[in-house]
Amino acid sequence: MVDAVLSASVSAAPDRHKHSPLEVDGRRKELDTASPAVSSLESSASLSKAYNLAQQGLLPFDNDFPSQVDGRLSDEMKLLEERIMAKIILRIRPELDCQVCYSFLRLPITTSCGHTFCQVCLKQVRDHSNLCPFCRRLLSPYQAVVEEKANRRMRTLLSNLFPDDVAARDDQATEDAQNESNHVPIFACAITFPRVPMFLHIFEPRYRLMLQKVISNGSRSFGMVSHRRGPVPSVDGDFDAPFTRYGTMLYVTNLQMFPDGRSLVETIGAYRFKIMSYAWQDGYPVALVERIEDIAYADEENMEMMERMLDATPGNAITLASLSHLPTQELHRQGLEFVNSMRDSSTGWFADRILNTYGQPPQDPAVFPFWVATLLPVHEREKYLVLVSTSVRERLKLVTVWMRSMQQRSWRFQWFLYRLLGRLPAIGIFLVTIYILFTNGKDAAERQAVVADDLSVYFIGTIIAIIATATVFSRARYRT
Amino acid sequence: MALPKRIIKETERLVAEPVPGIQAIPHDDNLRYFDVSIHGPAQSPYEGGVFKLELFLPEDYPMTPPKIRFLTKIYHPNIDRLGRICLDVLKANWSPALQIRTILLSIQALLGAPNPDDPLANDVAQRWKEDEPGAIATAREWTQTHAAP
Amino acid sequence: MSAKVPRNFRLLEELEKGEKGQGSDACSLGLDDGNDIMMTNWNGTILGPPHSVHENRIYSVKLHCDEQYPDVPPTVQFLSRINLPCVDPTKLQCLGNWKREYTMETVLLELRRFMASGNNKKLPQPPEGSTF
Numbered sequence: 014m015v016d017a018v019l020s021a022s023v024s025a026a027p028d029r030h031k032h033s034p035l036e037v038d039g040r041r042k043e044l045d046t047a048s049p050a051v052s053s054l055e056s057s058a059s060l061s062k063a064y065n066l067a068q069q070g071l072l073p074f075d076n077d078f079p080s081q082v083d084g085r086l087s088d089e090m091k092l093l094e095e096r097i098m099a100k101i102i103l104r105i106r107p108e109l110d111c112q113v114c115y116s117f118l119r120l121p122i123t124t125s126c127g128h129t130f131c132q133v134c135l136k137q138v139r140d141h142s143n144l145c146p147f148c149r150r151l152l153s154p155y156q157a158v159v160e161e162k163a164n165r166r167m168r169t170l171l172s173n174l175f176p177d178d179v180a181a182r183d184d185q186a187t188e189d190a191q192n193e194s195n196h197v198p199i200f201a202c203a204i205t206f207p208r209v210p211m212f213l214h215i216f217e218p219r220y221r222l223m224l225q226k227v228i229s230n231g232s233r234s235f236g237m238v239s240h241r242r243g244p245v246p247s248v249d250g251d252f253d254a255p256f257t258r259y260g261t262m263l264y265v266t267n268l269q270m271f272p273d274g275r276s277l278v279e280t281i282g283a284y285r286f287k288i289m290s291y292a293w294q295d296g297y298p299v300a301l302v303e304r305i306e307d308i309a310y311a312d313e314e315n316m317e318m319m320e321r322m323l324d325a326t327p328g329n330a331i332t333l334a335s336l337s338h339l340p341t342q343e344l345h346r347q348g349l350e351f352v353n354s355m356r357d358s359s360t361g362w363f364a365d366r367i368l369n370t371y372g373q374p375p376q377d378p379a380v381f382p383f384w385v386a387t388l389l390p391v392h393e394r395e396k397y398l399v400l401v402s403t404s405v406r407e408r409l410k411l412v413t414v415w416m417r418s419m420q421q422r423s424w425r426f427q428w429f430l431y432r433l434l435g436r437l438p439a440i441g442i443f444l445v446t447i448y449i450l451f452t453n454g455k456d457a458a459e460r461q462a463v464v465a466d467d468l469s470v471y472f473i474g475t476i477i478a479i480i481a482t483a484t485v486f487s488r489a490r491y492r493t
Numbered sequence: 494m495a496l497p498k499r500i501i502k503e504t505e506r507l508v509a510e511p512v513p514g515i516q517a518i519p520h521d522d523n524l525r526y527f528d529v530s531i532h533g534p535a536q537s538p539y540e541g542g543v544f545k546l547e548l549f550l551p552e553d554y555p556m557t558p559p560k561i562r563f564l565t566k567i568y569h570p571n572i573d574r575l576g577r578i579c580l581d582v583l584k585a586n587w588s589p590a591l592q593i594r595t596i597l598l599s600i601q602a603l604l605g606a607p608n609p610d611d612p613l614a615n616d617v618a619q620r621w622k623e624d625e626p627g628a629i630a631t632a633r634e635w636t637q638t639h640a641a642p
Numbered sequence: 643m644s645a646k647v648p649r650n651f652r653l654l655e656e657l658e659k660g661e662k663g664q665g666s667d668a669c670s671l672g673l674d675d676g677n678d679i680m681m682t683n684w685n686g687t688i689l690g691p692p693h694s695v696h697e698n699r700i701y702s703v704k705l706h707c708d709e710q711y712p713d714v715p716p717t718v719q720f721l722s723r724i725n726l727p728c729v730d731p732t733k734l735q736c737l738g739n740w741k742r743e744y745t746m747e748t749v750l751l752e753l754r755r756f757m758a759s760g761n762n763k764k765l766p767q768p769p770e771g772s773t774f
Contacts, residue, residue: 112590113499113555113590114497114498115502115503116499138556138589140556142588144588146588146590147588149586253741295552295553296552520648525646526646547648547651549647550645562654564679566679574677574679575654575657577654
């Protein structure tokens with residue numbers, strides 16, 4: 014059958030080229046009389062007839078056949094044609110569903126292995142695997158997939174054949190995007206603060222997807238909260254997620270994506286928020302958040318005044334209460350002073366290299382505690398109190414308590430070392446005496462001969478040891 | 494979050510065009526959790542048995558495979574005592590183009606073609622290699638005892 | 643709401659975490675009967691917390707996860723004799739604020755924390771190795 018058709022078309026082909034355009038009508042007439050199929054052309058649907066002719070190799074391809082017939086279509090034929098077209102559309106429609114989301118293809122991308130998926134779906138697949146979902150052949154590197162343009166021919170076909178589906182799918186995508194913009198993606202990782210930079214290495218597929226979404230929707234923002242360890246902090250109320258309720262919105266300032274899909278992200282804290290409700294989506298939480306702001310300046314002033322009036326006598330213990338007599342400005346000034354003194358003693362937390370990254374200590378008292386909280390090695394539970402505090406004064410007091418206890422600790426340590434150093438020679442001499450007494454008493458006669466030798470060696474050894482220890486300790490003193 | 498469209502469509506299709514010998518019905522209170530039953534394939538030691546399984550579509554399905562295990566006791570080298578299944582497409586060879594239907598078909602096929610060289614239940618696999626007729630007899634026995642319809 | 647992991651798959655996750663050795667070093671968990679397809683009864687051990695009377699002791703407990711787990715907490719029973727405020731020979735009563743995300747490991751670690759807290763770390767204990 015196939016052979017017959019083939020030979021028919023081959024035999025028909027050479028004749029076709031013999032006819033000049035003028036002769037086409039003549040040929041048509043020839044065909045009309047020659048074949049019964051062609052003679053019935055006008056009483057039936059042109060599409061099916063054309064197909065039959067083509068199958069028999071009788072369709073003159075260089076003829077602008079459809080347009081000629083077009084004008085003479087009867088209503089009946091038009092109806093038939095529409096029905097055939099509807100059938101074709103019905104048949105190919107299921108072929109145009111993406112095999113990942115089972116929805117109509119949106120912005121289709123065709124892989125090098127010839128399979129077509131929605132752009133969004135393929136990117137998501139690429140985050141999890143480097144194989145084509147359909148045939149498991151290797152996909153292009155991540156970067157290439159992300160930057161790939163949608164298949165233009167496919168798009169044109171889709172929008173011509175299925176304008177309604179394309180529109181519906183676009184609407185749905187916009188709606189989804191809107192829903193997402195009300196809901197902030199949440200990254201549970203570490204405690205961060207407003208106005209302070211944060212650097213992230215994103216490699217988990219779910220967070221890669223999250224990052225890609227916030228970049229493509231233009232918001233460049235996501236919420237960062239900390240993992241909750243231990244019981245729910247009291248400020249979180251009945252919020253019992255595996256992460257904290259309060260967090261900081263981060264804005265992506267710089268993004269360096271590696272070909273394998275990982276990325277290095279530079280962000281800066283924008284504002285603090287409280288999670289009102291959340292749900293999981295694509296493996297990470299998305300939340301409805303409420304921005305939290307500091308109390309009004311007038312309230313701050315009132316608070317300061319009240320506290321200073323009620324001032325308890327400042328005791329030795331470093332507590333929040335012992336700081337209430339200090340003006341807010343003074344707290345800030347002392348904080349800056351502490352940073353400077355720590356810097357001069359080249360303390361690790363404030364080394365120049367770190368200051369280059371995190372910036373100089375902020376002159377804004379509202380931000381200063383955030384900066385300190387980012388750099389000082391304090392327990393997250395303590396830092397969380399700074400994050401949730403809506404009063405500048407309270408925050409300053411919190412970090413002042415940390416800084417003073419650190420200072421006290423370091424001062425005590427230095428004092429201890431000083432005392433120890435002062436006594437080292439004494440301790441050394443004491444030990445040597447013990448040694449001599451011990452060796453002499455034990456085996457005096459035998460020892461007597463060599464004791465002079467032994468002693469001198471021992472003395473020199475001890476002195477070297479003392480000098481070495483003293484050097485080490487005095488170095489340590491500088492370091493603390 | 495609403496149930497992804499893909500899960501809704503898959504469920505609809507499973508109900509509308511069921512696979513012969515396989516049934517999967519979602520729980521009313523958890524649409525990602527399915528009660529599954531698979532008929533043992535003909536000409537296998539599991540013929541005549543109806544095996545109950547449970548299936549769960551995790552949060553990032555279809556990027557990650559469904560979780561599935563047998564609830565009916567079964568003597569099979571690739572299925573352990575807790576009903577966990579060793580099947581490549583449920584692990585490393587998962588692809589988002591696969592679906593509940595194809596996975597259940599693969600499991601049915603696994604019943605028809607046990608693979609003692611990639612075992613999950615070591616004792617069963619060992620026996621399968623050393624005494625295949627005996628192992629098949631046990632499998633048949635277990636089917637009658639535990640998987641009677 | 644996020645995908646709610648059904649009981650059995652949740653228990654499988656907990657089992658596999660133990661099998662792969664990803665759990666805490668301070669406690670361990672295993673199925674009481676490896677053939678129990680419903681995974682109802684579990685055995686757990688808790689390594690006594692340091693700097694307490696419990697240091698270097700190993701306590702055995704039994705956990706029972708019924709049909710409603712993890713919507714309700716497992717019931718926990720000490721097999722090793724221990725003197726703790728919430729433990730009487732039959733039952734344990736300190737699982738008040740149960741959350742669905744909690745696991746059996748959470749329970750064991752919480753018990754361990756409880757042993758190390760306040761007065762409990764000094765309470766006189768029955769001889770090591772004795773059982774209820």
